[in-house]
Amino acid sequence: GAVVSQHPSWVICKSGTSVKIECRSLDFQATTMFWYRQFPKQSLMLMATSNEGSKATYEQGVEKDKFLINHASLTLSTLTVTSAHPEDSSFYICSARVSSTGVYEQYFGPGTRLTVT
Amino acid sequence: AQSVTQLGSHVSVSEGALVLLRCNYSSSVPPYLFWYVQYPNQGLQLLLKYTSAATLVKGINGFEAEFKKSETSFHLTKPSAHMSDAAEYFCAVSPAAGNKLTFGGGTRVLVKP
Numbered sequence: 001g002a003v004v005s006q007h008p009s010w011v012i013c014k015s016g017t018s019v020k021i022e023c024r025s026l027d028f029q030a031t032t033m034f035w036y037r038q039f040p041k042q043s044l045m046l047m048a049t050s051n052e053g054s055k056a057t058y059e060q061g062v063e064k065d066k067f068l069i070n071h072a073s074l075t076l077s078t079l080t081v082t083s084a085h086p087e088d089s090s091f092y093i094c095s096a097r098v099s100s101t102g103v104y105e106q107y108f109g110p111g112t113r114l115t116v117t
Numbered sequence: 118a119q120s121v122t123q124l125g126s127h128v129s130v131s132e133g134a135l136v137l138l139r140c141n142y143s144s145s146v147p148p149y150l151f152w153y154v155q156y157p158n159q160g161l162q163l164l165l166k167y168t169s170a171a172t173l174v175k176g177i178n179g180f181e182a183e184f185k186k187s188e189t190s191f192h193l194t195k196p197s198a199h200m201s202d203a204a205e206y207f208c209a210v211s212p213a214a215g216n217k218l219t220f221g222g223g224t225r226v227l228v229k230p
Contacts, residue, residue, distance in 0.1 A: 043207060043220045093160050097216060103149065103168045104216040108160035
């Protein structure tokens with residue numbers, strides 16, 4: 001149980017275009033999902049918290065107009081990188097929050113590698 | 118505010134030897150602490166978690182960690198390294214009241230035959 005998928009697993013796009021990344025909880029419902037980015041050989045940095053049916057909460061320094069997050073259902077959150085530039089190339093990982101024995105846990109997706117040329 | 122420091126970005130161990138990965142945290146509230154493992158080009162897998170119950174936590178794949186409040190540490194150990202343990206390991210902290218995770222910088226483990 002508690003499987004999270006991401007699609008696509010990797011994507012190459014041209015500078016100036018937009019790309020959408022999907023995060024799905026396959027066997028559970030998640031009112032809250034998180035989006036992280038990870039640069040090569042670095043740690044994960046939280047970008048935003050995605051709440052079903054409401055606006056996402058962005059971390060300081062993350063441009064909300066550039067990284068559009070939509071959490072329209074209890075099993076799907078999407079991250080759209082708008083007007084992508086090479087510096088947006090990164091590994092994007094989502095997670096879904098689940099309550100287990102009274103404690104929240106995060107289950108992570110396999111990640112999406114974005115390369116902007 | 119919370120922060121996590123992992124001492125040593127790279128650790129090299131021989132197969133069969135002890136694995137010790139260090140993690141120190143800073144938290145203004147009682148923390149929840151986690152260790153995750155990441156294999157290349159994959160997401161994170163939870164190894165174990167501390168949630169204010171037993172201070173010695175056992176996880177998957179033979180790993181365990183001990184919460185030491187006086188030292189603000191949560192070091193990860195495994196008595197005998199296996200080749201399959203080669204991966205990146207992340208320590209993370211979240212406030213007891215929520216679960217926004219703050220990650221340490223990660224430690225890459227290399228296992229030598």
